[in-house]
Amino acid sequence: MTTFSGLAAFPITPTDADGRVDVAGLRRLVRRLVDAKVDSIGLLGSTGTYVYLSRSERRRAIEAALDEAAGAVPVMAGVGALRTDEAVALAKDAKAAGAGAGLLAPVSYTPLLDEEVFVHFQTVAGESGLPLCIYNNPGVTHFTFSAELIQRLSAVDGVAAVKNPAPAADKVGAHLADLRARVPAGFSLGYSGDGNCTEALIAGGDVWHSVLGGLFPEPALALCRAAQGGDTDLARRLNARLAPLWPLFPEFGGLRIVYAVANALGLVSAAAPPRPILPLSGADLARVMTAVAAAGLA
Secondary structure, X not given: OOOOOEEEEOOOOOEOOOOOEOHHHHHHHHHHHHHHOOOEEEEOOOOOOHHHOOHHHHHHHHHHHHHHHOOOOOEEEEOOOOOHHXXXXXXXXXXXXXXXXXXXXXXOOOOOOHHHHHHHHHHHHHHHOOOEEEEOOHHHXXXXXXXXXXXXXXXXXXXXXXXXXXXXXXHHHHHHHHHHHHOOOOOEEEEEOXXXXXXXXXXXXXXXXXOHHHHOHHHHHHHHHHHHOOOHHHHHXXXXXXXOOOOHHHHHOHHHHHHHHHHHOOOOOXXXXXXXXXXXXXXXXXXXXXXXXXXXXX
């Protein structure tokens, strides 16, 4: 098993209104992923609302997920924080609980410089001993990793992978080829942004870091296997079935969508995204569920 290839499924982290993790609900979501035999679980990603949880609740979530995964599926846990010392502590917690890797984003209030991000990653990797995946998510963090910075970080001991937003289909091949030429053999080049990930996988991406896979692991896994197995026609057909959903993700944000779907399908018990984020309702919720039905997921 490896944390950095195939389908990495990212579930939500259901909590109560006070930010306390619904352990039973999280375990149910993780069990679905384990039963589907996903390649890894991306716990406490942006969909897992890591930035809204205290250190103790993150630890409870990791322990619950790892207990449910029971060694069958590796778990990568989000360890991002505003302060470097806090990120180190979170990474140490994740490693002590048994996580196979940490997903580290350059969380900031003051915009960060490249050198600051480099030292941040170098410090967390060196002091925690937890293998790290670079989380390049400029839509949330407002920091974009250049190819040069990814290249530099790939030489840091303990930095093992990157999770990039997938470029458009006509650009992903060149993007991937450029990074392959810059990073060491074995450094994992993964992509997120579900609507563009089929072409990223076909082009040779190592991992699909999937929000959809956190709720619907079977169709996501089938698409991933087809793309990485060279059956491009099948991969594109499977992607076309899911196409009704893809325009909604940039419109509403994946977080609101997955909470809405998880509740509507009874996968969680009245979980809501953390305030100030409000759940979808009315016409917006109806549009999302119509797309889910059109994609054959309900």
